[in-house]
Amino acid sequence: MANTAELHLQEALAAYDFGAPLVGAVRFGKGHINDTFCVHTQPLEGDCVRYILQRVSNAAFSRPDQLMSNIVGVTDYLRKVIAEEGGDPDRETLTVLRTRDGKSYFTDSEGRAWRVFPFIEDTVCLQAAETPELFEASALAFGRFQHQLKDYPADTLYETIARFHDTENRLANFKKALEADVMGRAQDVQPEIDFVLAHEADCSVAMSALREGKLPLRVTHNDTKLNNVLIDRESGKGICVIDLDTVMPGLAINDFGDSIRFGANHSAEDEQDLSKVNFDLDLFEAYTRGFLTGCAGSLTPAELEYLPWGAKLMTLECGIRFLTDYLEGDHYFATHREGQNLDRCRTQFKLVSDMEKAWEDMAAVVKKYA
Template identity: 30%
Template structure:
């Protein structure tokens, strides 16, 4: 197992007592290593999931250096591990590994525990965006260019629809759900292309395993894993984070009656986020947050559906239909947001105005 090799190279293998995996992300995985002399964070980035991984590592270092000035980088609060040659990133069979010695009381969580935690996550994302608002965008390389290529994904689905067989005809309705909304999926790209939204640094991978917490107060000590960061609109980050972190279920829940947005979590997240961004977030960015959540859920469902049709080659699965369950889960979120759209939009407006009045 290559993780054992990573532990050896970083000097942890002999003193490791236990390893706990957090997250099942496409780009990265996180592990907490419990050792005889404390706890460590181990991050693994799949080099095959990014275009020119050495450029992604360069992005990481640029953002890390910038965040250190604000006291926001992981390296600011945790000691970096190195191998015998003093390399702080090691490559094993195409996977990039880095490690940190965790401070006392720091850790990761596998699920949202309470309102305080989701408030702190929103606040941490806001701090991340605020700390990088003056970052020189021209220095960033786009490590996952296909990530924003929604036209390609739609084209793949449209071609697949004509090849649907009797065996998977039931999936026609899922494909039609997306194609009925295909013009909506182009909205954020349209805004960017027409300079209607500011270009900013976006994280692109705000999964729960990429937040390091004070386990007692639930305060986020640092946001980690900047390898997928690129230029874009903050709405990409907000939409993706909110669809994942405020959903009432895990992404592959197949009982769709359980799937919806947790409005209490939604409000707490935005209250935390706006408290950090009120001095630079534009009115138009705030106005389209609900659309961003709906569109990122729709886009995620589209990608899962395409991956299923392609033979489940991109996303990790534990059973054959898991990508179908994921897609339908996301489509149910879309329906929930469409049903409650006006109420959610009013909530965003109220919280945004409330933050700006302070």
């Protein structure tokens, strides 16, 4: 197996002209979906030049052609916008390195897709917001990403994961899992089931607003965690949004909301002591300030009004997904102990409850910076 993996890695390396002799390729980062390597090259003069080489997960993404079409389209567009703004396209967006035959990705002898990006030096990737300032820096980057793509035709992008942030669909999947109850676990999670059913109407809020034309379909990132922003090592500013695999048509409120779900609290996602799980309004304000500054007025009045809904719905949806997976036998999310998905579900539902108590304050924060 190891020899086969090494063979495919060597195939991928040979498919690219790195412009300098290869020194080696080592596993890199903490991502769980794609296999990532850092490729080191050494020009005859000057410092080592690095690249990121990734093998795309065929389990998560069955159409690498569509995936890479999205990424190439968006990054080429961003390069033009960044250059027009007087920025540095080589540092402020990803660049797809073409294969020797001019393609955006390479397919190995096993049919797996590989792609390469030049390494963006002097940046750090943080797993958690160590300060409100860093959380705000990531918000500014995601808001700027939204602003820079405001005129990109979202309907030209492929949906790389079908109905990814369709909360109504997540609710329907939950109901199917509840009815089947293949593990016999439903009897032990009645409070969590009741919580979902009590919020059934909420699950339609964003999708109904989209259908009614209140919320526009935009180019969205769909995985707006802090670790998907590269932070400049010297300035501490978020300079580049990465991990563009889930860039597709979506709602701006969901990109905002997923960041809040992930970052506006201080507990672990699977914290068992719910007294430690609390929605932090100060962090919500820091992120809102940064995001709306980055958006630079590109959101509609309706989108601004629905931003708190984005936070609530992304958190509710995530909790529903954890509970669904628990009922189905923990097949989707990796677990390392019994009941971990249930604990994850409970933390999300606790955050939803906290948001409901702080609802007027959340709306006031948005109004303050809108």
